[in-house]
Amino acid sequence: EPEVTQTPSHQVTQMGQEVILRCVPISNHLYFYWYRQILGQKVEFLVSFYNNEISEKSEIFDDQFSVERPDGSNFTLKIRSTKLEDSAMYFCASNTPPSTGELFFGEGSRLTVL
Amino acid sequence: GQQLNQSPQSMFIQEGEDVSMNCTSSSIFNTWLWYKQDPGEGPVLLIALYKAGELTSNGRLTAQFGITRKDSFLNISASIPSDVGIYFCAGQYSQGGSEKLVFGKGTKLTVNP
Numbered sequence: 001e002p003e004v005t006q007t008p009s010h011q012v013t014q015m016g017q018e019v020i021l022r023c024v025p026i027s028n029h030l031y032f033y034w035y036r037q038i039l040g041q042k043v044e045f046l047v048s049f050y051n052n053e054i055s056e057k058s059e060i061f062d063d064q065f066s067v068e069r070p071d072g073s074n075f076t077l078k079i080r081s082t083k084l085e086d087s088a089m090y091f092c093a094s095n096t097p098p099s100t101g102e103l104f105f106g107e108g109s110r111l112t113v114l
Numbered sequence: 115g116q117q118l119n120q121s122p123q124s125m126f127i128q129e130g131e132d133v134s135m136n137c138t139s140s141s142i143f144n145t146w147l148w149y150k151q152d153p154g155e156g157p158v159l160l161i162a163l164y165k166a167g168e169l170t171s172n173g174r175l176t177a178q179f180g181i182t183r184k185d186s187f188l189n190i191s192a193s194i195p196s197d198v199g200i201y202f203c204a205g206q207y208s209q210g211g212s213e214k215l216v217f218g219k220g221t222k223l224t225v226n227p
Contacts, residue, residue: 107155
């Protein structure tokens with residue numbers, strides 16, 4: 001069964017360092033998302049991406065964050081200068097029209113900022 | 115923004131018991147979804163509800179979309195140990211011409227064998 005894959009599964013970084021989280025969405029999906037889940041809390045929307053551009057972003061997705069689809073398969077989330085509060089699980093998700101909220105999530109990338 | 119109030123926060127039950135959890139909101143949603151998150155995994159969709167009043171089953175799971183489109187419940191019958199995890203409700207709504215999805219805070223389920 002097709003699935004969303006994410007790498008790395010866990011990354012530990014020093015505050016101020018740049019981090020890139022990678023995702024390979026399901027191949028025929030057209031909408032891509034990043035969500036964040038701080039430990040013990042709910043899943044929060046960061047950004048959605050469609051047709052090679054950001055279609056929606058939340059307040060959390062500030063100038064430190066960027067997304068890119070550098071080739072036909074990868075979808076990346078970059079955090080330019082990590083802060084302690086960026087420590088969380090980051091989930092990539094994808095789906096395809098008609099979009100009805102039925103997201104397919106990856107297993108997540110745990111980011112620990114020291 | 116839209117908020118979902120999910121309860122209870124956690125449940126500790128014995129294997130074989132039935133479970134009920136719910137989500138409410140002051141806002142109307144187009145679609146309600148229930149996801150399950152196993153430890154260390156991403157959320158997985160369990161049930162999607164599209165119509166007000168809709169009652170849908172998926173094996174031992176039953177979920178209903180409230181008539182007012184502001185609430186939903188999820189029932190799990192005859193719980194088994196692999197039901198442990200965190201269950202999230204999620205509501206989809208339209209804003210500014212785009213579809214948005216908001217999650218509840220989750221219900222953590224523990225099943226004692």
